[in-house]
Amino acid sequence: MGNIFDKSADQYSSIVDDAIKFSNKEQSFFTSIKSQLILKIINRVMPEKEAEVLDVGCGIGLIHTYLAPRLKRLEAIDSSEASIQQARKTCPDINYQVYDGGPLPYEDAQFDFSYTICVMHHVPPNDRQPFLKEMRRTLKPGGTAIIIEHNPINPVTQYVVRNCELDKDAILLTSGRCRKELTRAGFSQCSTNYFMFFPYEGAFFRTLEVGLGWLPMGAQYICIAKA
Secondary structure, eight states, rough: OOHHHHHHHHEOOOOHHHHHGGGOOOHHHHHHHHHHHHHHHHHHHHOGGGGGEEEEOOOOOHHHHHHHHSSEEEEESSHHHHHHHHHHHTTTSSSSEEEEEOOOOSSSEEEEEEEOOOOOOOOSSHHHHHHHHHHHHHEEEEEEEEEEEEEETTTHHHHHHOOOGGGOOOOOOHHHHHHHHHHHHOOOEEEEEEEEEEOSSSSHHHHHHHTTSTTSSSEEEEEEOOO
């Protein structure tokens, strides 16, 4: 996986923007929405300024400009060295690490929250359990895992994935499969919400998205589970 993103780290944003250009939005719009969802989940549990958070598979760190100023601690890892180098240029104060996709380079029970955004579909099915178990190991007891993924039921999502060169190795998983994988890895209280129904800004559409969170047709979904 690292090799795919090593080759495209300096063009990542333009590649994604090209894949979603039909929406008339740049990736920054969708990244902002994801950051709002993550912060909302954190604030349900504790004040965000007290939260220690790990980003697993951070890529070039586009979401970190939204999250880092709001959190007590944000650390991030990725298997792509070129992506990490790009991320360090944007957010030099964050502790970034390159890792080989094996055990996470952290002691047990280090973080209140651990999230991974559109990474699971790049993880080979046989490696999903080790991946999730490592996330669980680094979470404090009762800590929260957040998985954001493409929704394969959504035809627009299927179109975007087919036409994005970064997703050539993608094996999309449904929200149901994601919850089963989390449960097998020892997580509990797994739940799902769907989002990205509308590529529009404004309070009306954001409120409508919340109301439609139960409907399995959003372009993406978010799974939450407790360690």
